[in-house]
């Protein structure tokens with residue numbers, strides 16, 4: 001009998017815990033540790049911050065879900081971790097032993113990288129967590145009373161850019177509908193070499209469609225830009241230019257969470273977990289990681305540093321591979337082990353239109369530098385697709401389902417995308433370092 005511990009009940013951790021419960025016989029325990037009482041669907045937070053939807057639309061209480069779906073829940077933040085003795089300490093002092101552990105703790109936020117960045121004592125907002133989004137909404141409502149300079153962007157080293165495009169274009173859409181657009185200037189500042197790069201170069205039509213849409217809506221694009229300082233009323237760039245701001249939402253660079261940074265040998269310098277293709281830690285085979293917590297190196301060296309995007313769908317694929325591989329290790333299902341394909345589709349919504357970005361896979365083949373395909377397409381149906389997906393995702397979390405067979409079939413039929421594939425043998429290489 002084994003205890004499999006999943007740390008973090010977010011977009012990756014909760015479905016992975018469900019899939020483990022589904023694959024493993026009852027003699028094994030699946031323990032979920034969450035520092036939050038509620039699951040939050042992070043991609044919905046731009047809508048919360050712009051006062052389009054209430055926060056509870058994107059949240060679910062974890063305790064009843066764990067009870068209904070056979071998970072042992074521990075409420076609290078993991079503060080210490082010993083990969084040699086295989087124990088975990090939670091902030092209330094409780095110590096938990098594991099046979100296998102899945103690290104699904106998402107991002108830590110590098111707000112300290114730039115003076116004045118972030119909602120905790122800085123002068124910019126964020127939509128990366130539920131509390132950030134609520135604070136950003138308060139400020140947005142005040143901005144609507146007295147519109148002015150609206151700046152949206154990402155800090156150097158950030159790897160998540162789609163939400164910035166969504167935020168600035170949805171703000172434009174709202175301002176127009178309220179008859180306030182001529183009272184505001186809208187600016188996008190990004191470390192990407194061009195708008196539409198998203199941390200993934202060579203996606204057909206992505207630059208053309210994204211730039212055209214931003215320009216059509218009067219958004220000034222400042223790409224290849226590094227923000228160096230933020231004051232209450234302006235933002236300074238590395239070329240000396242200053243941008244006036246009355247409201248700014250700047251996505252921070254990500255790092256690993258604190259207990260990873262504090263545990264020697266567990267993560268990289270930035271606190272991300274190195275992984276083999278099967279999502280296992282190269283030194284500790286009983287440790288698996290998924291989602292934003294894993295180390296994926298950005299292959300494109302741009303003028304300003306950018307990180308590697310780790311989208312929701314990539315996260316789910318990693319989670320499915322992790323659950324499958326632990327079940328194989330425990331003899332509950334048959335080999336082969338699997339690896340995530342990291343073929344990603346991303347729906348970005350902009351009010352009355354949207355862009356679908358597809359990269360299969362996100363990381364090009366290291367030998368040929370080619371992908372199977374990568375393209376972007378635009379249309380109002382992207383907005384409907386994103387809304388439908390949100391509702392579908394929240395429903396399957398309520399029902400304790402991870403990625404049902406019909407979802408896998410739909411991804412394949414509609415987009416030609418697979419989530420996982422059999423692992424190469426033997427697998428010794430650490431993923432893209």
Ligand SMILES: Cc1cc2nc3c(=O)[nH]c(=O)nc-3n(C[C@H](O)[C@H](O)[C@H](O)COP(=O)(O)OP(=O)(O)OC[C@H]3O[C@@H](n4cnc5c(N)ncnc54)[C@H](O)[C@@H]3O)c2cc1C
Pocket residue numbers: 007008009010011012013033034035036042043044045046076077078079104105106107127128160162163257259290291292293310311312313314315345346347348
């Ligand atoms: C604003 C925004 C918009 C996005 N929009 C999209 C989108 O439209 N489409 C898309 O595909 N992707 C999108 N993404 C990316 C997507 O949200 C991530 O890929 C996904 O959330 C990663 O899942 P995760 O499980 O790694 O992290 P999370 O979903 O962040 O979950 C991590 C969980 O671990 C918990 N945790 C952290 N530390 C501890 C600890 N020490 N102890 C216990 N628990 C802990 C956290 O509280 C959290 O609940 C967006 C990201 C952001 C920031």
